[in-house]
Amino acid sequence: MAIDPTPLPESAPSWFTPKRLLVFFCAINMINYIDRGAISTNGVNGSPRTCSEINVCSDGSGIQGDFDLSNFKDGILASAFMVGLLIASPIFASLAKSINPFRLIGVGLSVWTLATIGCGFSVDFWSITICRMLVGVGEASYIGLAAPLIVENAPVSQRTLWLGIFHISVPAGVAIGDVYGGLVGSGLGWRYAFFGEAILMLPFAILGYVMKPLQMKGMSNAKIIPWFLNEEFSKKDYSYVSYTLNQLSRFGQDMKALLSEKVYVVNVLGYIVYNFVFGVYSYWGLKVGYNIYQVDNIDLLFGGIISVGGIVGTIGGSLILDRINSTIPNAFKLLSIAIFFGAIFCFSxxxxxxxxxxxxxxxxxEILVDASQGPVNLVCLNSVKPSLRPLAMAISTVSIHIFGDVPSPPLFGILQDKVDNWRTSILISTSILFLAAGIWFIGIFLHSVDRYEEDSEQPDMSHLLESEVANGDITSALL
Known part of the structure; x- marks a missing residue:
């Protein structure tokens, strides 16, 4: 049976207004990072089993104690989600050109929900590691789509601010996760922390299946998806085989175009180095603080610092860039200056x-280094043409994880095992922030072209969102 290439009819306007869209993505991103924060807490992650010189052993606590994990294996748990993210991110970004992005998000968040439930029922190191890998699929489903949709529907003068608000959910989520994991893990047990996260994410997974479609700038209106094949599939233009080959060919062309953008590449390199350090901070920060300063309520103190620093820094950096004109060179100037001085304060x-x-x-x-969140993502979006934005965000996310905060926790564990001095280990890690500042400083001198308005010949369906905030104020009601 030949496949009908007729485009699907245009959908009715979506329930999402721009502000509701922003809230939706902030909520799912925050829950994702609540999970990241919770798994690193003493209440969930716990402490390893230890034995004294006279062979008196303690059982340990949490995941590390129950599964008798070394620091290296324990660090792997912080990085395991990357497997799912690495595999799924390019797939979701490519499929967004032909499939309703909210359906993709619904699928991904369903996997995320089931995976966190699986974490709660895990029985050993390998079972929980596999579940952590599947958690990455959920992040992959929305991370490449959120920023392009937010920027396209934000007021022109507040694009960086709206991106900053979205990225506030990262430090805020980690901070809430620190408190949540400490309270639930210590009170009910670490398994219940994962069950609670699944309950929080479930409504958003369902919402992804029922929402009306939205079209992003630079994407095709045609949604050609092969459903049936016959014995003549090799001769048909819309067979499974030809469709798959076409997707792979288009992905290869998009990747070539993406990597040819020097501004984008330099920006991502700086972001990788930045995230290498904060992978250490987010996973080992609580243990470093406890072992150096011997403070029992370190979960609450760090949660407060991350929350305040993240909110003030992210909003402040975004507002400053919007105020001085959100060009790519200005973004690089802000990035290099903020990270340089932030590194000085963190090291000190x-x-x-x-x-x-x-x-x-x-x-x-924390305030200074978190000022980078809005500018670095604006550069990622504006340095490539609109049709490449989902892939640009997906590859950026994959890169900062696979080369940044994925290897850094286990490498820090190895460093600490060798050095056996928490202060020395964290100072060595923090000094790497100066390299990130240097890379972004180079970006100031690169020839840059703002590609935000390119692909203008493509059908633009942003009217599916209400235009009530075309020149609106972010401080007004969100719903």
Whole structure:
């Protein structure tokens, strides 16, 4: 049976207004990072089994104690999600050109929900590691689509701010996860922390299946999906084989075009180095703080610092870039300056033994380094043409994880095992932030072209969203 290539009819307007769209993506991203924060807490991650010189052994606690994990294996749990993210991100980004993005998100979040439930029922290191891999599929389903949709529907003068608000969900989610994991893990047990996360994500997975479609700039209106094949599939233009080959060919062409953008590549390189350090901070920060300063409520203190620093830094950096004109060179200037001085404050914080001096300096450092979130993602979006934006965000996300915060936790574990000094290990890791500042400084001098309005010949269906905020104020009601 030949496949009918007739495009699907245009959908009715979506229920999503621009502000509801922003809230939707902020919520699912926050739950994702609540999970990241919770798994690193003492209440969920716990402590390893130990034995004294007279062979008196403790059972340990949490995941690390129950499964008797070394620091290296424990660090792998922080990175295992990357497997699912690496495989699924390019697939979701490519399929978004021909399939309703909300259906893709619904599928991904369903996998995420089931995977977190699986974490709660895991019985050993391998079972929980596989479930953590599947969690990455959920992030892959929305991470390449969220930023392009948000930017296309944000008020022109507030694009960086809206991106910043979306990325507030990262530090806010980790901070809430620190508190959530500490309370639920210590009170009910680490398994219940994962069950609670699944309950939080389930409504958004369902919403992904029932929402009306949205079309992104630069994407085709035709949604040609092969459903049936016959014995003559090799002769038909719309067979499974030809469709798959066409998708692979288009992906290869898109990747070639993406990697030819020097501004994009330099921006991602700086982001990789930045995330290498914060992979250490997000996973080992609580244990480093506890072992250096011996503070019992370190979960709450770090949660507060991450939350305040993330919100103030992300909003501040985004507002500054919008105010000085959100061009690519200005974004690189802000990135290099903020990270350089942020690195100084973070490094200095761990040099002091006084807990109060440490808290003040690390808070200032967090504010400065978190100022990067809006600008770095704006560069990713504006340095490529609109049809490449989902793939650009997907590859950026995959890169910063696979080369940044995925290898850094286990490598820090190895470093700490060798050095056996928490302060020395964290100072070595923090110093890498200066390299990120240097890479983004190079970006200032690259020839850059803002490609936001390219592909204007493509059908633009942004009218599916209400235009009520074309020149609106972000401080008004979100719903």
């Amino acid at each position: 914080a761990f040099c002091f033994s006084n807990i109060y001096v440490f808290l003040v300096l690390i808070l200032i450092g």
